[in-house]
Amino acid sequence: MMAPFFKFGLFGDNxxxxxxxxxxxxxxxxxxxxxxxxxxxxxxxxxxTDLRVFKVMFTAIVTAMLGVYYLSVFxxxxxxxxxxxxxxxxxxxxxxxxxxxxFVVGGYCPGTACVGVATGRIDALVxxxxxxxxxxxxxxxxxxxxxxxxxxxxxxxxLPQVTRLPYGFIVFAVVLMALGGFAxxxxxxxxxxxxxxxx
Amino acid sequence: MGDFIKKLSLNGRLAVVAFALxxxxxxxxxxxxxxxxxxxxxxxxxxxxxYADQVGVSTLADWIIQGKADFRVVDLRSEQxxxxxxLPPAENIPVAGLGQSSLMHNEKIVLYAEDGTRAAQAWMLLxxxxxxxxxxxxxxxxxxxxxxxxxxxxxxPTPAQVVEFARAREVSKFFGGTPQxxxxxxxxVPQAAMPxxxxxxxxxxxxxxxxxxxxxxxx
Numbered sequence: 001m002m003a004p005f006f007k008f009g010l011f012g013d014n015x016x017x018x019x020x021x022x023x024x025x026x027x028x029x030x031x032x033x034x035x036x037x038x039x040x041x042x043x044x045x046x047x048x049t050d051l052r053v054f055k056v057m058f059t060a061i062v063t064a065m066l067g068v069y070y071l072s073v074f075x076x077x078x079x080x081x082x083x084x085x086x087x088x089x090x091x092x093x094x095x096x097x098x099x100x101x102x103f104v105v106g107g108y109c110p111g112t113a114c115v116g117v118a119t120g121r122i123d124a125l126v127x128x129x130x131x132x133x134x135x136x137x138x139x140x141x142x143x144x145x146x147x148x149x150x151x152x153x154x155x156x157x158x159l160p161q162v163t164r165l166p167y168g169f170i171v172f173a174v175v176l177m178a179l180g181g182f183a184x185x186x187x188x189x190x191x192x193x194x195x196x197x198x199x
Numbered sequence: 200m201g202d203f204i205k206k207l208s209l210n211g212r213l214a215v216v217a218f219a220l221x222x223x224x225x226x227x228x229x230x231x232x233x234x235x236x237x238x239x240x241x242x243x244x245x246x247x248x249x250y251a252d253q254v255g256v257s258t259l260a261d262w263i264i265q266g267k268a269d270f271r272v273v274d275l276r277s278e279q280x281x282x283x284x285x286l287p288p289a290e291n292i293p294v295a296g297l298g299q300s301s302l303m304h305n306e307k308i309v310l311y312a313e314d315g316t317r318a319a320q321a322w323m324l325l326x327x328x329x330x331x332x333x334x335x336x337x338x339x340x341x342x343x344x345x346x347x348x349x350x351x352x353x354x355x356p357t358p359a360q361v362v363e364f365a366r367a368r369e370v371s372k373f374f375g376g377t378p379q380x381x382x383x384x385x386x387x388v389p390q391a392a393m394p395x396x397x398x399x400x401x402x403x404x405x406x407x408x409x410x411x412x413x414x415x416x417x418x
Contacts, residue, residue, distance in 0.1 A: 066220045072230030080234030168224035175221030179214055
């Protein structure tokens with residue numbers, strides 16, 4: 001049995017919906033258990049007092065990367081069939097900036113807003129409604145921004161392609177980056193906690 | 200070493216595992232297994248333009264009858280269709296399995312499916328993967344049925360056609376087919392049944408002189 005299961009026809013569109021539902025429930029559950037339903041905890045990372053978002057997300061990235069890499073190396077999945085979002089450099093930089101600002105101001109990103117709504121938080125509900133207002137507004141204005149939306153297309157890019165470095169090297173570099181990031185995050189959190197005590 | 204690990208927290212141990220797996224990745228190679236390829240489009244276009252990418256059904260039939268063994272015939276259809284009927288020397292490799300097949304880059308490979316389309320697609324895939332001697336069976340299994348298994352002769356044949364049909368009839372018999380003799384009105388002739396799979400599978404052993412000698416396929 002080879003992964004990705006959908007591409008190899010293990011299930012079709014209908015069962016794919018069920019699988020997506022189950023995966024989504026799992027994703028939401030672990031976001032909630034990591035404390036991501038709480039806007040204060042989420043926003044705390046921008047003040048360097050609680051870097052759990054950084055740590056959880058980077059842990060997920062490293063775990064998924066190592067898993068996918070070794071499954072592919074040992075022939076249990078075909079990495080070339082995994083969908084990659086195409087890169088549009090300029091619009092994605094602008095979009096990232098807007099999302100980041102919204103994250104700081106609102107205290108949620110879209111996924112964690114859903115988690116917050118599920119646990120009945122009013123602030124998350126307001127942001128959740130805001131997401132749909134934004135989607136509607138963007139869709140109505142799409143003809144005006146479609147030029148920029150499709151600007152600087154670079155196709156489906158991966159770090160090994162861009163850097164022309166061996167795949168395994170990138171894997172090791174990302175692991176080192178994550179471990180360094182975790183150590184740095186712990187150090188920053190301790191410093192901020194000490195400063196808080198002093199103040 | 201044991202003490203070092205015992206002293207570590209759970210997070211520390213996970214970090215050690217991640218580091219070890221990351222370090223091993225340096226030597227574990229690429230995960231893509233050659234899914235990407237580049238093709239020389241000019242070379243391929245030239246091959247197509249000169250029909251150097253194709254083998255006719257009668258040529259292939261001759262090779263089989265002569266007992267040639269320097270080529271492999273690949274049936275790209277489904278397992279089920281393959282089980283019902285396939286060319287005597289053919290092996291079944293569905294298109295999705297071409298990447299993992301045992302085909303060698305230096306072999307002469309003849310591809311066929313029902314008609315030419317699927318074979319042409321597979322031809323392109325194999326060419327992109329760097330296979331040199333890949334050929335499409337012109338007209339596919341349809342042409343094989345029409346010209347080899349069930350050859351016809353027109354109502355008022357010329358002497359040349361009669362000679363040609365006599366030869367075609369022998370070839371047809373060799374492959375267990377049914378020559379459609381002197382069918383002035385082709386609609387009157389019902390489509391003959393496909394030959395049973397127990398055909399002269401080993402042409403070297405059977406030879407044109409002994410078309411009746413049958414051997415079970417697959418051994």
